[in-house]
Amino acid sequence: MFVDQVKIDVKAGNGGNGMVAFRREKYVPNGGPAGGDGGRGGNVIFKVDSGMNTLMDFRYHRKFKAKNGGNGANKKMTGRSADDLVIPVPEGTTVTNSDTGEVIGDLVKPDQELIVAKAGRGGRGNVHFASPTNPAPEIAENGEPGEEVMLQLELKVLADVGLVGFPSAGKSTLLSVITSAKPKIAGYHFTTLVPNLGMVRLDDGRDFAVADLPGLVEGASKGVGLGFQFLRHVERTRVILHLVDMSGTEGRDPYDDFVAINKELSDYDPNILKRPQIVVATKMDLPDAADHLKTFKTQLEADYDTDDLPTVLPISSVTHTGLTDLVRMTADLLEKTDISDLQQPVETEKQYDYQSQAPTNFQIGYDKEIASWVISGDKIERLFKMTDTAHDQSMLRFARQMRGMGIDDALRKAGAKDGDTVTILDFSFTYVE
Numbered sequence: 001m002f003v004d005q006v007k008i009d010v011k012a013g014n015g016g017n018g019m020v021a022f023r024r025e026k027y028v029p030n031g032g033p034a035g036g037d038g039g040r041g042g043n044v045i046f047k048v049d050s051g052m053n054t055l056m057d058f059r060y061h062r063k064f065k066a067k068n069g070g071n072g073a074n075k076k077m078t079g080r081s082a083d084d085l086v087i088p089v090p091e092g093t094t095v096t097n098s099d100t101g102e103v104i105g106d107l108v109k110p111d112q113e114l115i116v117a118k119a120g121r122g123g124r125g126n127v128h129f130a131s132p133t134n135p136a137p138e139i140a141e142n143g144e145p146g147e148e149v150m151l152q153l154e155l156k157v158l159a160d161v162g163l164v165g166f167p168s169a170g171k172s173t174l175l176s177v178i179t180s181a182k183p184k185i186a187g188y189h190f191t192t193l194v195p196n197l198g199m200v201r202l203d204d205g206r207d208f209a210v211a212d213l214p215g216l217v218e219g220a221s222k223g224v225g226l227g228f229q230f231l232r233h234v235e236r237t238r239v240i241l242h243l244v245d246m247s248g249t250e251g252r253d254p255y256d257d258f259v260a261i262n263k264e265l266s267d268y269d270p271n272i273l274k275r276p277q278i279v280v281a282t283k284m285d286l287p288d289a290a291d292h293l294k295t296f297k298t299q300l301e302a303d304y305d306t307d308d309l310p311t312v313l314p315i316s317s318v319t320h321t322g323l324t325d326l327v328r329m330t331a332d333l334l335e336k337t338d339i340s341d342l343q344q345p346v347e348t349e350k351q352y353d354y355q356s357q358a359p360t361n362f363q364i365g366y367d368k369e370i371a372s373w374v375i376s377g378d379k380i381e382r383l384f385k386m387t388d389t390a391h392d393q394s395m396l397r398f399a400r401q402m403r404g405m406g407i408d409d410a411l412r413k414a415g416a417k418d419g420d421t422v423t424i425l426d427f428s429f430t431y432v433e
């Protein structure tokens with residue numbers, strides 16, 4: 001279960017102002033009041049759209065403003081009421097006022113609507129203020145301002161497809177080319193610290209949610225590297241795309257990687273290997289990839305019965321080769337996959353208090369395998385049982401905390417340089433001076 005979260009700003013329309021005006025008739029120097037009322041502003045309304053599955057669209061559009069009502073006019077004319085601004089949200093969205101923490105509502109039914117910011121009423125024109133003592137009032141009301149509020153939207157998402165593979169296999173890059181997600185991509189291992197989520201939309205209207213998971217390494221099922229706490233996400237996905245880097249860089253053998261990752265998956269939970277898996281041969285644009293793929297397939301055929309032989313699909317996220325086939329095959333496979341065993345209850349999220357859990361004893365070393373400075377220590381491990389919602393903010397907070405604890409001093413003494421990646425057992429961040 002992923003928690004998709006986003007903060008947005010909504011502003012309802014102001015009411016139009018009431019008008020001060022008088023009838024003008026021939027031979028009547030000062031007619032009665034004739035200023036009309038202002039029109040109502042537009043409400044901001046959330047409406048469930050069953051076609052939406054994530055809050056991804058809000059990442060690129062965070063400010064919403066409904067139109068203001070028109071001002072009243074003479075001849076008792078009321079100003080135009082503004083249309084409501086209706087914003088589609090996915091089913092299951094929880095809306096909270098981000099300043100007060102008050103839950104405004106849960107949108108759980110198809111087409112359900114919720115007013116999240118109330119429009120301002122129009123002001124009354126001077127026609128309403130005439131009285132026997134003041135038959136020609138020079139007063140009118142201003143329109144009420146529309147409500148403005150900062151909202152926190154939250155959606156729990158079950159990913160359909162999990163991208164697994166060795167660090168730097170190209171998982172985030174693949175996500176970035178098949179969805180609109182913009183994950184961090186870099187040429188060093190453990191770039192991805194927390195899962196990224198994206199939605200794939202096919203031309204034929206089908207769609208599915210893809211989770212790009214932190215890379216796995218040997219021993220992941222026992223807590224090595226970053227992968228352990230994310231392996232449970234793999235348990236929940238219906239289809240696994242197992243990415244294998246075919247470039248052979250760093251002298252890696254693609255088949256060894258493939259076997260090692262599958263071993264970690266099955267050590268974590270033997271059932272995971274029963275999930276349909278497509279082997280995605282990545283970086284096929286690179287020079288030796290074709291040769292490596294050939295060897296890989298030969299080894300695969302030697303190890304598997306013909307009936308169980310996994311499908312291998314060569315792709316390149318750089319040249320976009322094979323992506324259409326991959327997406328279509330994945331959608332087909334999802335349609336055929338039973339999910340009844342995956343509907344598990346939502347886990348409650350654990351909150352950790354970074355302040356009070358200061359690591360005491362730790363060791364620092366350089367790990368060639370993951371090419372980064374590694375800090376380990378039992379207290380830190382406890383510190384790093386993070387939740388799904390661990391976002392950049394908590395990373396930053398953490399990094400600051402670590403500095404306070406003198407870990408950056410210790411790292412510098414150990415020879416770490418500005419820009420080095422620091423891995424803290426199952427977590428890492430980029431070390432900045």
Ligand SMILES: Nc1nc2c(ncn2[C@@H]2O[C@H](COP(=O)(O)OP(=O)(O)OP(=O)(O)O)[C@@H](O)[C@H]2O)c(=O)[nH]1
Nearest residue numbers: 167168169170171172173186187190191192215317
């Ligand atoms: N030539 C080529 N390079 C690629 C391709 N896909 C990814 N890369 C490169 O491989 C490196 C690692 O890519 P990422 O997408 O960050 O890998 P990842 O699997 O998400 O890595 P982690 O998050 O560390 O587990 C980056 O330098 C990418 O530019 C590809 O199709 N062709």
Ligand SMILES: [Mg+2]
Nearest residue numbers: 171172191192
């Ligand atoms: Mg990544």
